[in-house]
Amino acid sequence: MTLKALRTEAQHCRNCDLYKDATQTVFGEGPKSARLFLVGETPGDHEDKEGRVFVGPAGHLLDRAFEELGVDRKKVYLTNAVKHFKFEERGKRRIHKTPNRAEQVACLPWLRAELAEVKPELVVCLGAVAARALLGASFRLTQHRGEIHDLPEFNTRVTATVHPSAVLRADNRKEAYEAFVQDLTTALAMLD
Ligand code: URA
Numbered sequence: 001m002t003l004k005a006l007r008t009e010a011q012h013c014r015n016c017d018l019y020k021d022a023t024q025t026v027f028g029e030g031p032k033s034a035r036l037f038l039v040g041e042t043p044g045d046h047e048d049k050e051g052r053v054f055v056g057p058a059g060h061l062l063d064r065a066f067e068e069l070g071v072d073r074k075k076v077y078l079t080n081a082v083k084h085f086k087f088e089e090r091g092k093r094r095i096h097k098t099p100n101r102a103e104q105v106a107c108l109p110w111l112r113a114e115l116a117e118v119k120p121e122l123v124v125c126l127g128a129v130a131a132r133a134l135l136g137a138s139f140r141l142t143q144h145r146g147e148i149h150d151l152p153e154f155n156t157r158v159t160a161t162v163h164p165s166a167v168l169r170a171d172n173r174k175e176a177y178e179a180f181v182q183d184l185t186t187a188l189a190m191l192d
Helices: 003-010 045-050 057-069 101-118 128-135 164-169 173-189
Strands: 036-040 077-080 087-090 093-096 122-126 149-151 156-161
Touching (some): 003 101, 036 101, 036 128, 045 093, 057 164, 057 173, 077 101, 101 128, 122 128, 122 173, 164 173
Parallel strands (some): 036 077, 036 122, 122 156
Antiparallel strands (some): 087 093, 149 156
């Protein structure tokens, strides 16, 4: 199935209940020819409203890192492990909640279909939810950050770093950002 057809079909996904409160499915975006494939966790408040991945604060941080590294965002395939926003209302605010394991598993067929279609050379998981989707539930970011794993089923390799939101929340934001950019630099070197 083409990416366009997958995107259309995903709009009607009922694999779990998250569609009920979310505004829309936020499907991945980027060219089929992308060599680099980035997987986040779930859309946030901005992404849910706009229907596009990584357009909120985490996306801005990613854009800044891309710019520093000379990466053209339009050439990267960007997606999430879970395609609907999960949140809790606090007054007028919608606070992000991490999808539970059942929701993560329910959404996995979409990520797998995107991988099968794009066939990237390298997958970078942003955060533990994305990494667990592809590398198994026992994955621990503290132990396995930066390791390179084969993903023979998709004829690709996968590595994991922190989620950009974790950088934004870090006590030492500058240090966390530099480590994040360093991880991306190492990953990009594998494409040369
Ligand atoms: N965080 C994610 O993991 N994905 C997005 O699209 C936005 C924020």
